[in-house]
Amino acid sequence: MNSFLKISISLITLLFFGCQSTTQEKDISTSSELIFPKGNQLESENFKGNVWFIPLIENDSLNQNAVGSVTFEPGARTHWHYHPGGQILLAIKGIGYYQEKGSPRRKLQKGDAVKCPPNTPHWHGASPEGEFVQVAITGRADGPTVWLEPVSEAEYNGLTKH
């Protein structure tokens, strides 16, 4: 009975650590989901909360689109703003929010794509629950982003159509 106990304890230990090891592999696999580097933290008065940005493609005379990846910490968001050349957003990770002036706030999740027309005020950011990563494709032909007022707490919380 003594050897029975020993073997049982060994098997239980093996079961525990065997599965532990697999779980660790899973964690590594999860961290590799990051596609683009996080880049540098933005120092800008036009955002609330911590936001990181990495440029992926600069606009030039032949292609006026600038492409970059933006990472919002939970609760971080842009101010209201518009792009004279319009913008396309691709949600890469997490749950985010997007709102155009006059429309309800929308939830964005991994795989969602949004087209924001030129000169249309809007804001975007992360939900309070987790980091949100988006790729932004911004038309630069007609001028730079125009920044407006901060997003109110009521707007952020989806309590107003603005």
Place this chain on the structure above:
Amino acid sequence: MNSFLKISISLITLLFFGCQSTTQEKDISTSSELIFPKGNQLESENFKGNVWFIPLIENDSLNQNAVGSVTFEPGARTHWHYHPGGQILLAIKGIGYYQEKGSPRRKLQKGDAVKCPPNTPHWHGASPEGEFVQVAITGRADGPTVWLEPVSEAEYNGLTKH
């Protein structure tokens, strides 16, 4: 001794299926790395091998960029072609190849971004080792894609600058 054997077999079974179950969870986690749906298989004479496409953003009069996710099976590739409005590619998963006419073949991996100028013949596709997923941002203002000849095996294998 009979009950010892029974319990040991139970524990070994638990060890096996317990870890199996964790491995299955890992598989689900891996498959959840897919950001955009694979979409539909392309029926086109302008590709070699199996390719899937899902449109994410259609171009319109206000924003002439079309955005879509393309999945190439291992070894699949486009024919040579060019875009009158140019193209931006974002590598999302796997190892791919990209070549512009007159330049060496480049390797693309997750996180890479490529800007292909307007009217510049090029091809892209998956390496032989695994599936390659890319997001394509294509300017449609100046007309549709112009398709050219197939990519030769020497070109695909990086043996020529074309």
